[in-house]
Amino acid sequence: MxxxxxxxxxxxxxxxxxxxxxxxxxxxxxxxxxxxxxxxxxxxxxxxxxxxxxxxxxxxxxxxxxxxxxxxxxxxxxxxxxxxxxxxxxxxxxxxxxxxxxxxxxxxxxxxxxxxxxxxVAWSAWEPDGAALLMHPSAKAKREGEFWRVSGAKGLMPGAGGADALLVTAQLAHDTTRTGLFLVETTATDMTLKNERLYDGRHAASVLMNNVKASLLQEASTEDLLQLLSQVLDRGLVAHCAETLGTAQAAFDITLDYVRTRRQFGRALGQNQIVQHRLVDLYVELQETRALCLEAAQAPQSRRVAALALRTGHVARHTWEEAIQLHGAIGMTDEYALGAYVRRLALAADLYGTSTDHSDRLANISLGAMA
CATH class of the missing domain: 1.10.540.10 (Acyl-CoA dehydrogenase/oxidase, N-terminal domain)
Structure with a gap:
């Protein structure tokens, strides 16, 4: 650079x-x-x-x-x-x-x-089972002239509510070994979007489609299309990790300021060596994860992204746990600034896949490379 x-x-x-x-x-x-x-x-x-x-x-x-x-x-x-x-x-x-x-x-x-x-536009990537994973789609698509008709459901996805169009995958009715990626405009009839406000204040929506008119963007074997989608999802995962790191850094800064000013037994909490050690450990974790995020952003290879997502989920949980423990009860209140960061971190840790999901993916990639 x-x-x-x-x-x-x-x-x-x-x-x-x-x-x-x-x-x-x-x-x-x-x-x-x-x-x-x-x-x-x-x-x-x-x-x-x-x-x-x-x-x-x-x-x-x-x-x-x-x-x-x-x-x-x-x-x-x-x-x-x-x-x-x-x-x-x-x-x-x-x-x-x-x-x-x-x-x-x-x-x-x-x-x-x-x-x-x-x-x-929003990509409704998840199936209705609630897992944040790319899977074979349950929705079906059949051709009708130059357009297609899609029927099926997609799970909760941030940003889907209010979008002008959704990107959805569906099996092709004439050949179930092949899958299509479709653009569906949300003004279409026979489409139901169910919007929900998540506990950190953001919104997500699920969708139910009943013979909805759609435009085909890409068609391939299911495995090949999922491979293409996985590459795009990895870019989003890296950006999500960067966003989560920003939230974690802010929560860390709020906590550091608190222990420097909150006094107990005649001295600031931050003068206790155990508190200093805990915050130093968390600071190092944040910096290590930021370096991994920068590397993945430069070259979003699947193994790097899986490792980053796994590491970011751990750091998100560790940050809000330490922040609450060092603040005490005030850290959980809506009135205090930290509360909003805790809710965001708790949701972000699993929003695009759980630690188990990313750990399994990293293991499969590593084992595949060794085979």
């Missing part, structure tokens, strides 16, 4: 910090959370005006032509500020998948408007 690249990234981080200080106050986060879908259009438009929605999209499609490292720098700052809007699920996952598979007139129609914030 050149000196110019470093300066540009520093400017990006600085602009994100300045914007979040103004736009991510507790009052504004609460307003967003209380919105019907958790993403007011005017707020999404602000992110677009800053160029952040299309930062990694090609310049020919209205983007800025940057990459995953820049998206992760943004995601970390947005996670530090507890942004409620679905940046990772829509601007990273949804837009990345559209960039990977959309062609021709559909690409020309959708990608510039995704970058400008005029439209928003």
């Amino acid at each position: 050149t000196e110019t690249d470093t300066e540009i990234r520093m400017m990006l981080v600085d602009s994100a910090r300045r914007w979040t200080e103004r736009a991510c106050t507790p009052e504004l986060r609460s307003m967003t959370s209380e919105h019907a879908t958790g993403c007011p259009p005017e707020r999404w438009g602000e992110l677009a005006e800053l160029g952040w929605l299309g930062i990694a999209m090609p310049e020919a499609d209205g983007g800025m032509g940057a990459g995953l490292p820049e998206q992760c720098l943004l995601a970390e700052q947005l996670g530090r500020a507890l942004l409620t809007e679905p940046f990772v699920s829509n601007a990273v996952l949804g837009n990345s998948l559209m960039d990977a598979v959309a062609h021709g007139a559909l690409r020309a129609s959708w990608l510039p408007e995704l970058a400008s914030g005029e439209r928003r």
Whole structure:
């Protein structure tokens, strides 16, 4: 990375910090959370005006032509500020998948408007069983002229509520060994979106489709399509980890400030050696995970991403556990700033797969490499 690249990234981080200080106050986060879908259009438009929605999209499609490292720098700052809007699920996952598979007139129609914030797309990646894993789809698709009809359900996905279109997978009725990736506009009839507010204030939605009109974006054998989707999901996972690290760093900073000022028995809590050791251990974990995140963002290979996701889940849990233990009961109250960070970290640890999921994946990749 050149000196110019470093300066540009520093400017990006600085602009994100300045914007979040103004736009991510507790009052504004609460307003967003209380919105019907958790993403007011005017707020999404602000992110677009800053160029952040299309930062990694090609310049020919209205983007800025940057990459995953820049998206992760943004995601970390947005996670530090507890942004409620679905940046990772829509601007990273949804837009990345559209960039990977959309062609021709559909690409020309959708990608510039995704970058400008005029439209928003979500990838409903999970099956209805609640697991955050890529699996063979249970939905079915049948051809009807130049369009398709899709029937089936998809599980809760952040950012799906209020999106203009969903990306869904479905088995092809004429050949169940093949799977298609479809674009389904949410204005379609016979589609039901069930929006829910999660316990950290963000929103997610499940979808039920009954013979819904859809456009086919990609068709392949189920295994080949899942491989392509896994590569896109890995990009989203890295951005999610960066966002989670930003939240964990903020919780750490709040805790460090607390133990420096809270006094017991005539001295600050932070003067106790055991407290110092615990915070130093947590600080080292955060820095190690950030380094792993930077490496994965530069080259999101499956083994690196699985290791990062596993490590980030551990750090998220360790951070909120230590923060609550060192704060005592005040750390669990809604009135105190830490409470919002604890809820975000508790959800983030499993939002895109549990530690068991990532551990199993890492083991399978490692064993496959040894075979």
